[in-house]
Amino acid sequence: MLIACGRLGTVARENRSGQWTETGTVEALTTENLKTRLRQTIGAGYSGLTSGLTVANGKLYLSSRNNKPQQTETIHCYDAKSGTPVRDVKYPAIYTVGYTAGPRISITVDDNRAIALGAMGVMNCFKSVDGAIIWKKNLNAAYRISASKRTPICGIACSPIVYGDLVVIVIVIVIVVGVGGEQGTQSLPSTKRPETKCGAPLTI
Numbered sequence: 001m002l003i004a005c006g007r008l009g010t011v012a013r014e015n016r017s018g019q020w021t022e023t024g025t026v027e028a029l030t031t032e033n034l035k036t037r038l039r040q041t042i043g044a045g046y047s048g049l050t051s052g053l054t055v056a057n058g059k060l061y062l063s064s065r066n067n068k069p070q071q072t073e074t075i076h077c078y079d080a081k082s083g084t085p086v087r088d089v090k091y092p093a094i095y096t097v098g099y100t101a102g103p104r105i106s107i108t109v110d111d112n113r114a115i116a117l118g119a120m121g122v123m124n125c126f127k128s129v130d131g132a133i134i135w136k137k138n139l140n141a142a143y144r145i146s147a148s149k150r151t152p153i154c155g156i157a158c159s160p161i162v163y164g165d166l167v168v169i170v171i172v173i174v175i176v177v178g179v180g181g182e183q184g185t186q187s188l189p190s191t192k193r194p195e196t197k198c199g200a201p202l203t204i
Helices: none
Strands: 002-006 036-041 054-056 059-066 072-079 085-092 108-110 113-117 122-127 133-138 161-163 166-170 174-178 183-186
Touching (some): 054 108, 059 113
Antiparallel strands (some): 059 072, 108 113, 161 166
């Protein structure tokens, strides 16, 4: 998949409240305001398309999937201005979902932490400065999502939200995890295939 990033202005979603606070947005696309800023070829995925790229602290984040020589998901980090690769974080991810084109979720950045959640429930929290892993969780294994046939057909598709010292994740259940990696509360699991969609939680 070829990701092309143009300069159209930014969208501010302050505190993930669902409120539009941006000014100076582009009213129409022209050859003058639609200019390529960077290009990178990566694996398959929806992270930079349906969910949107994440730009924070001068870096651009998205994730993708490759199935050869083995099935893996990769978290990509680039310099937001030049497009120069900064680092990749790669890990195994065996897909058992109906749509196998790759991860769906935007990377969540909070201060010096970046949190990525893959389509099969692999979650990594790493330092945005150097890419060092702070903690990781395999939610699919922990909650037997695939084993109990509760995986959404499109895979896990809701971006995490950081609320104070907590990370809230919607998969087939709602999980609250401390930013330090300690697991907190959860809602009751569904016993049927859930109707979980792609919308991330909002603060209200």
